[in-house]
Amino acid sequence: MLETRNLTIRFGGHVAVDHVSCAFAPGTLTAIVGPNGAGKTTYFNLISGQLPASEGQVLLDGMDITRLPAPLRTRRGLGRAFQLTQLFPQLSVLENVRLAVQARHGGGLNLWQVWLDRKDWIEESREILATVRLLDRHDATAASLPHGDQRKLEVALLMALEPRVYMFDEPTAGMSVDEVPVVLDLIRALKARKDCTILLVEHKMDVVRELADRIIVLHNGALVADGDPATVIASDIVQQAYLGGVAAEVGLEASA
Incomplete structure (x- = not known):
């Protein structure tokens, strides 16, 4: 349903997202994790149209939407929730x-x-x-x-x-312990429908383990791991990316 091909953005000499190619199928929930500054939210911003790509493509149902503004992407079926709540106050x-x-x-x-x-x-x-x-x-x-x-x-x-694609950027951030289950239940119910694609940026690994069918890991803007949660968390490259080889679970829980 959703795909990025060599998606890249540069700010001056800094490459914030570096040629990330990834496809997301209907009926799946993919968690996007990585340390602070890894490029997770920037990758979201490129997909949803808040930032223009320096290079690469975003495709929805095979159609190139890379140059469409955010409102038109929403009309095509991309739904985005932000770290900072966006409402009519x-x-x-x-x-x-x-x-x-x-x-x-x-x-x-x-x-x-x-x-x-x-x-x-x-x-x-x-x-x-x-x-x-x-x-x-x-x-x-x-x-x-x-x-x-x-x-x-x-x-x-x-x-x-x-939307056909739901994008949640740290949906439980700032919520109390009592409030978190309600939002997680909503995401769980959306996943159970099997008719939409869900992308989730989340640093709480208990949430990731429970909800995700797949984890992709960004590090310094690049895609360094992609697979089922158990395999990705146990991989050498993930453990090296988090705190210089300290157990991946510790590093992932400390990331944002």
């Missing part, structure tokens, strides 16, 4: 989701479109909020939500867009 929780539903149905982002004309959009939005356990907060502004609920609302926005 002064709108209500329900209005945030309703706008995403409206955009998916081709209604644009006109906040003042008469809601009563499309009660089906409202009902769909409420069903999504119930799924992420935010229906009881539907009238609250997004800005008033605690951090964990804002992360859940961002997942709700992604679900409302119904």
Whole structure:
């Protein structure tokens, strides 16, 4: 469904992502790991269109989308959640989701479109909020939500867009121990559907081990390992990349 070919970006003389070629199949969850500065978020930014590639290609269903801006990639089926939550802070929780539903149905982002004309959009939005356990907060502004609920609302926005590729950049970052399971359950449910591709940047290795079908490892912008979780974590190249040969598990848990 999704593929990068020799994907590269340079900032001056620094190569942040270095000729990364990787394909991601439908129905799979791939975890992208690596030490700080490895290029994980930058790789995400290249795929989703937040940064222009210096070289290489991004393909979705075989179509080259490398030069498309981020909004058009979203319309083609790429859904992205960020490390820092991206919401409409002064709108209500329900209005945030309703706008995403409206955009998916081709209604644009006109906040003042008469809601009563499309009660089906409202009902769909409420069903999504119930799924992420935010229906009881539907009238609250997004800005008033605690951090964990804002992360859940961002997942709700992604679900409302119904992308074919879900990209989660550290979805549990900053969440309390009690809040983490809700987001992980949502990702687990998406994976169980088998009709979408999921990419996950995550530094918590217990999460990676549980959810990932596959791990790819970036180091200094390059792809250095790719395979099933047990094999990748045990590989010599991964252990050497993390803390100079200290056990991979220790290094991976310390990475971001």
